[in-house]
Amino acid sequence: GINAEYGVSQYKLWEGELDFVEKLLQEDLRNNSAWNHRYFVVTNTTGWDKEVIERELEYTRAYINKAPNNESPWNYATGMIKGNGHSLVDFKSFVELCEDLYSRQIRSPFGLKVLAEIREEREDYAKAIDIYMVLKETPTVRDRYWDYKVQCIRELMSC
Secondary structure (H helix, E strand, C coil): CHHHHHHHHHCCCCCCHHHHHHHHHHHCCCCHHHHHHHHHHHHHCCCCCHHHHHHHHHHHHHHHHHCCCCHHHHHHHHHHHHCCCCCHHHCHHHHHHHHHHHHCCCCCHHHHHHHHHHHHHCCCHHHHHHHHHHHHHCCCCCHHHHHHHHHHHHHHHCC
């Protein structure tokens, strides 16, 4: 939590933190606090250049493959990409992961959302709409949001 992060940053106790997070995630891969702490540690040690993001995406890929319906690694992956000024399409291996899951009929709402965003970044609006329509059929509380995204894309297409 915040107290642990304060202690680590205040006293420069970074050594072993990623190993600690790894242990936490091995015990419970859905531990959102561990994913948040990993982000905090990387931000304050190596920072987020493209090479670090590639390394962390490779790390995250294993957790997404183990539990594609776990929102935490999806948020970690998209957060490190978008939060550091990149586009999803800048990371081919991540795009390939999303496309691979889709082609294997793995319909994680989090993976579908990312894949729809990738399609939007590529300006492949028809395919983005198709994915948002699949999301609309997935039981979530975001039905109106998917309608909104489809409407926004249709407005872009009409220009």
